[in-house]
Amino acid sequence: MFGSSKNDKASLEKKYSQLMEESYRLSHTNRKKSDLKRGEAEEIGKLIDELEKQASN
Numbered sequence: 001m002f003g004s005s006k007n008d009k010a011s012l013e014k015k016y017s018q019l020m021e022e023s024y025r026l027s028h029t030n031r032k033k034s035d036l037k038r039g040e041a042e043e044i045g046k047l048i049d050e051l052e053k054q055a056s057n
Helices: 005-026 031-056
Strands: none
8 A cells, every 4th residue: 555654654643643733723713624634634543553454464
């Protein structure tokens, strides 16, 4: 699925963290946008889990 799993995982983790921070900031002003950002982060979290499963095999 991905070329270099360590680099991909690190970049996905960074993106996940950024989305979660943005979701938190938005939660104070716009709950709907916050929920959308959190949903994006959860999708990236699933990709990270898949990479971890592939790496363990």
